[in-house]
Amino acid sequence: MLFCTGYTYSNLSRLFLRLFVGVMFLHVCVRQFMDLGHLPEGFDGFWGMAPNTSMTLLLIVGSVCAALIILGFLTRIAVIPPLVVMFVAEVAAYSSYETVTPSLFTFQPGYPVMFIGIFLFFLLSGPGKISLDYVISAQLVEPNDDDEILEKA
Numbered sequence: 001m002l003f004c005t006g007y008t009y010s011n012l013s014r015l016f017l018r019l020f021v022g023v024m025f026l027h028v029c030v031r032q033f034m035d036l037g038h039l040p041e042g043f044d045g046f047w048g049m050a051p052n053t054s055m056t057l058l059l060i061v062g063s064v065c066a067a068l069i070i071l072g073f074l075t076r077i078a079v080i081p082p083l084v085v086m087f088v089a090e091v092a093a094y095s096s097y098e099t100v101t102p103s104l105f106t107f108q109p110g111y112p113v114m115f116i117g118i119f120l121f122f123l124l125s126g127p128g129k130i131s132l133d134y135v136i137s138a139q140l141v142e143p144n145d146d147d148e149i150l151e152k153a
Contacts, residue, residue: 014128015072021118022070025082028111029062058085069122072131076123083119086112 036055049057061081068078090112127133 011128011130014125015130017118018069018072018075018122018127018131021115021122022066025069025115026063026066029059029066033059033063069127072127072133073136075127075131075133079119079122083116083123086115086119090116 033056036052036059062085065078065082068074069082
């Protein structure tokens with residue numbers, strides 16, 4: 001009985017952590033989207049796109065991934081783009097080199113590392129039982145009792 005209780009708390013804690021980090025990352029994306037007009041001089045954009053276009057694309061992908069993390073849908077896939085963004089933010093924004101990249105990210109020191117750790121946790125452990133991933137996989141793996149009754153008839 002104690003094992004089941006701890007297991008339930010583990011799923012509740014994954015839900016809380018998923019909701020917390022999803023809302024935090026969504027907040028970061030919205031805040032950066034509000035400051036989109038203040039891109040630094042010398043920022044050329046990514047992949048040959050215009051600076052505003054590349055930053056908008058980055059923020060849309062981040063917002064979609066944050067929403068997927070909150071819902072617990074495709075969680076292990078959804079943490080990969082934000083993980084890469086946080087790694088780039090940590091390496092580029094807080095390196096010892098003088099670049100224009102630091103002013104692109106509105107993070108305080110330590111935020112990217114915190115996000116990296118949490119995203120790695122979800123990449124390894126998954127979203128838990130209180131998620132859309134679990135509900136969908138339970139429906140795919142275990143058929144309903146109604147299906148078994150219909151097959152016997």
